[in-house]
Amino acid sequence: MEKTMYALFATIDLALQIYIWILVASAIFSWLFAFNVINSNNQFVNQVGMFLYNVTEPVLRPIRRLLPNLGGIDISPIILLLIIFFIRMLLATTVAPLFGVRM
Known part of the structure; x- marks a missing residue:
């Protein structure tokens, strides 16, 4: 049971970490797009965007x-990063120990 719960919490934590990187990539992409650094006519760039x-x-x-x-300043990604950080800390310090899992 403990190993299963550890696997579950580790998977949730990994998914949140991946989403953090996607948020960072999205913010950087939007800056590059806004300043015409990348070619928006390129099909691959358009699909990534x-x-x-x-x-x-x-x-x-x-x-x-x-x-x-x-x-014109969008701080919503920063707010979302703070929310994700809070969720990760809550899982590691409060929820996981309830199930006997050390993260």
Whole structure:
């Protein structure tokens, strides 16, 4: 039972880590796109951009609705990173020990 729970918590933690990297990649991609550093006409670049947008936008949209207008500055990825950090710490320090799992 303990090994199964450890595997579950480790998998959840890994998924959250991967999503953090996707958020970072999406932010960097949006900056590169905004400053015309990358060629938006390239099909591969366009597909990467659409993937990053489709994966991150459903989570970022509700956060953006709650934030005040900051004049073109989007801090929703930072807020989401803080939320993910909180969830990871909560899992490691509170939830996992309840099941006898040390992370």
